[in-house]
Amino acid sequence: MRHSVIFIFIASLSLGAFLPLRAAPIEDLKQKIEDKAKSILELEAAIAEYTKEVRAANAEAKSLSGAVQVLDSTRKKLAADIKLTEAKIASAELKIEEIEGSMSDVEKEMLRNQAGIMTTLKTIDVSDELSMVEAVFGYDSLSDFWGDRESLYTVQASLSKSLAELKQNKEHLASLREKSLGQKKDLSLLATEIGDRKKIVEQNKNEKNSLLTQTKNKESAYKKILDEKIALREAFRKELLQFESDLQIAIDPSKLPSAGKGVLSWPLETVRITQYFGKTEFATAHAALYSGNGHNGIDLGAPVGTKIFSAADGVVEGVGDTDLVCPSASYGKWVLVRHGNGLSTLYAHLSVISVKAGDSVARGQTVGYSGNTGYSTGPHLHFTVYASEGVKILSRKSLVCGGTYIMPIADLKAYLNPLSYI
Structure with a gap:
């Protein structure tokens, strides 16, 4: 069978x-x-x-x-x-x-x-x-x-x-x-x-309610608030510039990558530059805002809620919010990432921060969302590139704001043109 x-x-x-x-x-x-x-x-x-x-x-x-x-x-x-x-x-x-x-x-x-x-x-x-x-x-x-x-x-x-x-x-x-x-x-x-x-x-809902409450729906009150913000920004920037000008940090140029495309990536998907690095026409026309030293990064137009990406692999050096001590005077919500190539990058005026100090991040990873925090004339990302040796996160007491703020502070030589590396 x-x-x-x-x-x-x-x-x-x-x-x-x-x-x-x-x-x-x-x-x-x-x-x-x-x-x-x-x-x-x-x-x-x-x-x-x-x-x-x-x-x-x-x-x-x-x-x-x-x-x-x-x-x-x-x-x-x-x-x-x-x-x-x-x-x-x-x-x-x-x-x-x-x-x-x-x-x-x-x-x-x-x-x-x-x-x-x-x-x-x-x-x-x-x-x-x-x-x-x-x-x-x-x-x-x-x-x-x-x-x-x-x-x-x-x-x-x-x-x-x-x-x-x-x-x-x-x-x-x-x-x-x-x-x-x-x-x-x-x-x-x-x-x-x-x-x-x-x-x-x-945040958007609270911002509108706060604006209407502060101004009582009056144009004159709104103009007064804008003037006060500009005055505070100018005073804070002068105070910060004085401190950064006194810094003497040794920066070894040999530790920096050669300028060229691809060293860093754009920090957002759609690129629209609204202000360039250095003594731009806007920075020159508004010299008081930059104390005559020009713009220390580039501004990229982005509606509130736009994803912001790390420009390269790195480690989050720190995060913070200058509005907690000095509202509408500086970076607002910020993230600083230190990369392994001798560069560090700053992402400022964020609405939400998605990382924390010590996090390892990959190129293209979301670090936050664009916003309008700090001193900002409209929603955008302020993107700064530093020589890593020349930037530190410091805690400083502000005479202008009457409190102690924490933010990246750099030797003026440490500020680099982002477009040299993207």
């Missing part, structure tokens, strides 16, 4: 090939993922329009009504930012579900491979235990014997095929697991991002 065992085995192989997989659910998930991708594109287009609206409002923000319009336009963009992040979270969850479904199917297929291999090995083992004479007398006729021998060759060929399929399925499963881990990492980052974006929305 050995030939019936082999026949049953071959039949089981054929049956295994037709066992149904989860085709319908997978197709449903693919359609949902495709629909979510369309929603994401629509939201991105809406955000682009809101960004234009915010930019246009900023150009008219020299009055109280203009400032309120900026905040209202920003609020609409921030709401769309949250919807976009929620859509990305939903998309990531669907992709994880799809991947895990595929993993389940592959694991089932591997079990079939393994079961088939075990059955094949047992069949071959039984055949090997019998001599040719024993094998012949085990059949009703010689034709049955030769037919079963041919079937055994088929079994051996199936074994080779099953082993190859098992190897392929193992590789496929490893690839799916890697994709799943990547999607779960993305999901974790998105969960953090939506928390940050909700903070920004709350």
Whole structure:
């Protein structure tokens, strides 16, 4: 009856090939993922329009009504930012579900491979235990014997095929697991991002309420506040310049990278330079704001809530908020990253800080979101590049502000033109 065992085995192989997989659910998930991708594109287009609206409002923000319009336009963009992040979270969850479904199917297929291999090995083992004479007398006729021998060759060929399929399925499963881990990492980052974006929305709401309360909805009161901010900024900048001018920190030029593109990356996705480094036309026209020394970085126009990225791999040297001691006078919320190439970078006027001192960051990793904190005439990122040897985070008492602030302070020689390295 050995030939019936082999026949049953071959039949089981054929049956295994037709066992149904989860085709319908997978197709449903693919359609949902495709629909979510369309929603994401629509939201991105809406955000682009809101960004234009915010930019246009900023150009008219020299009055109280203009400032309120900026905040209202920003609020609409921030709401769309949250919807976009929620859509990305939903998309990531669907992709994880799809991947895990595929993993389940592959694991089932591997079990079939393994079961088939075990059955094949047992069949071959039984055949090997019998001599040719024993094998012949085990059949009703010689034709049955030769037919079963041919079937055994088929079994051996199936074994080779099953082993190859098992190897392929193992590789496929490893690839799916890697994709799943990547999607779960993305999901974790998105969960953090939506928390940050909700903070920004709350800040926007509080800023509008504070503005209307302080000004009592009067243009004259708003103008007075602006004049006071400018005066405080000028006094604080002079105080800081005096201290930085007295610093004498040795800076070894050989420890700096050669100027050239790619040493640093742009700290945001869409680049729009609103002020360059050094004695620019604006810095010269407003010499009091810079004490005649020019602009110590570059300004990049960015609506509130724009992701800000680390310009290179590095370690977060420190974070802070000068508004806690000296509101509207300096950097506001800032992050300083020290890189391994002799450079350090500063990201200022942030709305939310996403890192903490001591964190290792990769090039392109989010360190915060653009804002309008500190002394800022409109939402933007202030980006400074230093020779690392010449910059330190110091705690200093301010006579102007009447408190002790913490911020990066540098020898004037340490300020470098960011465009020399991007």
